[in-house]
Amino acid sequence: MRIDFDPETMGPVPFYKLLTSTIVPRPIAWVSTVSGDGAANLAPHSFFTVAAVDPPIVQFTSVGRKDSLRNVEDTGEFVVNLAPEALFEQVNATATNFPHGVSEFEAVGVAQEPSARVKPPRVAGSPVALECVVHGTLGLGNSTVVLGRVVHAVVDDEVMVDGHAEISRLRPLSRLGKNEWGTVGDVRDLARIRYEDWEGRGLEQA
Numbered sequence: 001m002r003i004d005f006d007p008e009t010m011g012p013v014p015f016y017k018l019l020t021s022t023i024v025p026r027p028i029a030w031v032s033t034v035s036g037d038g039a040a041n042l043a044p045h046s047f048f049t050v051a052a053v054d055p056p057i058v059q060f061t062s063v064g065r066k067d068s069l070r071n072v073e074d075t076g077e078f079v080v081n082l083a084p085e086a087l088f089e090q091v092n093a094t095a096t097n098f099p100h101g102v103s104e105f106e107a108v109g110v111a112q113e114p115s116a117r118v119k120p121p122r123v124a125g126s127p128v129a130l131e132c133v134v135h136g137t138l139g140l141g142n143s144t145v146v147l148g149r150v151v152h153a154v155v156d157d158e159v160m161v162d163g164h165a166e167i168s169r170l171r172p173l174s175r176l177g178k179n180e181w182g183t184v185g186d187v188r189d190l191a192r193i194r195y196e197d198w199e200g201r202g203l204e205q206a
Contacts, residue, residue: 017177017178020046020175021177021178025176025182026174026175026176027048027049028045028048028091028173029060029083030081031043031081032078032081032120032122032123033067033068033072033078034077034119034120034121035067035075035101036074036075039103040112040120041103041104042081042108042123043066043094043095044091044095044175048061048080051147055135056150057148058130058147058150059145060080060145060148061143062146065144068146069137069144072134073134075119076133077118077132077133078120078146079118079120079122079129079132080130080132081122081126081129081130082127082170082172084126084172084173086171087110087123087126091173094110105121110123110124110125111123111124112124115131116152117131117151117152118132118151127155127156128159129153129154130148130150130153131152131153132149132151134148135147135148135149167187170184
C-alpha cells in the first residue's frame, strides 16, 4: 500500500519536509563568500551537486535570498568546502541566521585560509575546497540555483590514496530529514556492467 501526497493541497512547507526526508542523503556545499564590502560569509547548503564535467561546473540552491546568494550575485565568486564529520557542530552552527554583515567564520570560530584564485576564503579544516566563479543563476519559484565553474581545487594529501580521494578518509557529512545528519556507513564497491558483458547477466543470475 502506498500513500498519495498532493503538493498543491499540502502546501509548500509540509511538502518541502516530505522532499527533504525522502531525497536522502544529500551532500553539503559549505559555501564561503564575501560581500561587496569584504565581509566573509559561510553557510551550508544541502541542495548541491555536480552540474557539468567540461567545463567543470557545480551547483547549489539558495532557498530564499540568503547572504550566500547576495554575495555571489555581487562578487561573482564562491568556494564550496567539503563539510567533514570532524567539524559537524561548526557546520551546523554556520546555518544560524546571523545578522547581515556578521562573519560566520568569526562568530563560530572556523579557521580560514586564503584561496588561490578567488577572493572568498577557504575553510582551513576542510579536506576539499572548490574555488568557483559564477557561471550563471536560475530563479525557480522561491529558490535560486547558483552554477559555479570550478577554477581551482585543493585536496588534502592525507585523504588521497593512489590519486583518488578515499571516502573513508574524507568522512563527509550529509543531510537527511528533520534535524538528522548522515555520516559514512558501509561502502559497497560494484563496477558498472558494460553492454558487451551483459549477455546472460540478468539480475536474477547475479
